[in-house]
Amino acid sequence: MLIKDGTIALDSLPSVTAYASAVGKMESEGPLGKCFDFTTQDNTLGEVSWEKSESKLQQIAFNTALSKGRFSQKDIDVMFAGDLLNQCVSSSGGAKDTEIPFVGLFGACSTMAESLALASIFVDSKAANNAAAVTSSHFCSAERQFRFPVNYGGQRTPTAQWTATAAGCAIVSSHCKPPYIRSVTIGKINDMGVTDANNMGAAMAAAAYDTISRHLANTAQQVSDFDLILTGDLGQVGSDMLKELFKRDGVDISAVHNDCGLMLYDREKQDVHAGGSGCGCSASVLCGCILKQIEQGTLKNVLFAATGALMSPTINQQGESIPGISHAVQLSAQ
Amino acid sequence: MKMTTAEYDRLTKKASPNTKLYLTLPKAFVIGGLICCLGQALFNLYSYWGLNEMNARSVTSITLVFFSAFLTGFGLYDKIAKHGGAGTLVPITGFANSVVAPALEFKTEGFVLGTAAKIFIIAGPVIVYGIAASVIYGIILYLFQLM
Amino acid sequence: MEMFMEYFWAFVIGGAFCLVGQLLIDLTKLTPARILVAYVVAGVVLGGCGVYEPIVEFAGAGATVPLTGFGYTLAEGVKKAVAEDGLLGAFTGGFTAGAAGLTAAVVFGIIVALCFKRGDKTS
Structure with a gap:
């Protein structure tokens, strides 16, 4: 229900029934390293391009969330997915082997909240029983699209930020279970x-x-x-x-x-x-x-x-x- | 929030840390200086082997480009450049890195449309304006000769 | 001693060129690509005015290895070519003189692209 000015109250209180994360090497060495469901030491994940590696990371996050929530792909009514790349290629690449209705999103680094918000609104309005929100980014695929080739020797300024090689997936359902x-x-x-x-x-x-x-x-x-x-x-x-x-x-x-x-x-x-x-x-x-x-x-x-x-x-x-x-x-x- | 972009800009400047010049400047100086010393050593070696000054200088450039290319291939040049800054950017090794890095990076898009088409994506402007400036200089020289 | 001084000045002058570049990176909003363009054009202009040659004689590789040295090489090439071929030299001199560095970068670029795996800064 719309309260006002962009704020929507979700009266049925949808739940996040399953969630999973997958990260690359540097993220696994960070302070939260032990929290993640999947970590890899090889950021290529065995793929031939960084874009495909990112798709794979997104797939891993999604599939892990499914299995943690004991869902099968058929249970998911709609999937909201996004990433940083042009045409959201990592998301469509990650979802191409599924048969889930797909909505691609671009909100730059806000995409996780954007997809989670839309998934919750869909569930709250009964447009879906289970909706997935998936997003990913990959340092190397972002670097080559937005900045420089990975091996180019540039100096980063103190205000620059580091694109995470990571993906997350949350599945929103109409169950009664926190969060x-x-x-x-x-x-x-x-x-x-x-x-x-x-x-x-x-x-x-x-x-x-x-x-x-x-x-x-x-x-x-x-x-x-x-x-x-x-x-x-x-x-x-x-x-x-x-x-x-x-x-x-x-x-x-x-x-x-x-x-x-x-x-x-x-x-x-x-x-x-x-x-x-x-x-x-x-x-x-x-x-x-x-x-x-x-x-x-x-x-x-x-x-x-x-x-x-x-x-x-x-x-x-x-x-x-x-x-x-x-x-x-x-x-x-x- | 009622705030003008000028006010916001002041806030941005206040929150943004400046580069630590006392670190970046000495590192650029030393690393850049060392690359030039390497160039000097190569030049002396080639002169000792009997090359004339012009050729020794050319072969020195080629050797430095070779070193830089392979350091780039091994993913080491960018690690040095993180510290070197302009010290690895300004010498010809930096030019070589800016050619080799896209050649390697974009090979996933193929050797024609990736490697070859994007090889000068960073170094292109240097060649374009370097050559343009040299042609202007040449025309001026020519006109002076006529007078 | 003379040998030592040669390296000393190559180090100091070469380092100084880089120091100026670093100041431009840190204190101005100039991107590295613009700084390199400025260096090459400055090399052509200084070479053309005859200012750069004494620096090369004094500092050796300290003046030829930085990109201003590439600009100087272009200017020298044009000067020689115009003296020999007139106006045609203005068009051929630059690339002729810069050929060694340019060709090396292209050739080694292709070789590295063929032989090496794409990099990953994160591991």
Whole structure:
């Protein structure tokens, strides 16, 4: 049911009945390494191209979620999938052997929240009994599309973020079992004129602020009602800016705020500069670690606000700024 | 949030850490200097073997390009460049890396449309404007000769 | 001692060219590609004005190995070709002089593409 201004309350409280994550080598060596269902030391996953490796990673996350929830493919009524690549090739490649109705999404790094929101709305409105939300990213496939060849010797700036090689899948059903999805807020395009493609955090912070504050206002909740406000991958720069933006309203979110881009890697030991990014970053943190904690009850009320910098190399070279977006999904144990 | 893009830009600048110049500058200087020393050693070696100055310089370039190409192939050049910055970018080895890296990367799109078509995707502008500048210089020289 | 000084100046001048490049990367929003274009064009201009040749004589590889040296090579090639062939030389001199480096990059690029596996920075 629409509350207002993009916030939708899900009255039937759909559940995330199964979830799984799959990550590459660097992510498995990070602080959350033990949380993930699947890790690999070989980021090619035996495929001939990085795009196919990413598809495979997405497939692994999806199939693991199916088996963890004892689902068969026939049980899934619709699949919302997305990634960073042009035409969402990793998602369609990953889904091509299934016969599941497929919706491809692009929301840059916000795609996990976008797909989870849509899957929950489908289940809540009885358009589906079980809906899957799958997203992935791969460092090498993203690097060659958006930046430079992998072996090119470039220096990254301190504000640059590292695209995660990771995938996550959540299956939303109309069962009664935590984590529940209480409400979602659909993001708006926020463009604050950031043109630096090496500073995605800055491009996304305004969108995160907009969506989170809208969600709080529309659902009449306070920051203190949450155990965790989890942004997608703002990294260090974007997280600092988000806190600063809230501080201007007299709201301190630092006690409950965390960021997937800061959680996935050990920034002291791993050379990721401002933190992780990519659709797979928030997907793997959510599906590898946060959903489990909500299911077990250690986290009671979580606002997951994945953020995306909708960066196109073409538009960026034309001198245009990078629009940001953030979608929010409120998950709770009760 | 009522905020102008100028205000947001100030916020961005405040939150964004600057590059640590006290690290990047010495590293660029030393690594770049060492590559040039390697070039000097090769040049002296080729001169010792009897090549004239022009040829010794050319063969030095070819050798440095060769080293850089294979370091790129082994995935080592980018690891050095992470520290070297401009120290590995500005020498001819950086030029070679910017040619070899796309050649290797895009071979998944085929040897014609991948490797060959994209080989100059980074180094292309250097060749285009280097040659363009040299032609302008040549025309100016020619006009001066006429006078 | 003379030998040592030769390497010393190659190191210092070569390093200085890189230092300037690093300053441009860190303090301006110039992308590496633009910096390299600037270096090559600067090499042609300085070579053309006769400013670069003394640096080459002084610093040897410290001046020829950085990309400004490539620009200088192009300018020298054009100068020689124009003296021999007139206006035609303006068109042939650059590529002729730069041929060694360019051809080497292309040839080794193809060889590496044939012989090596694509890289993975993450492992």
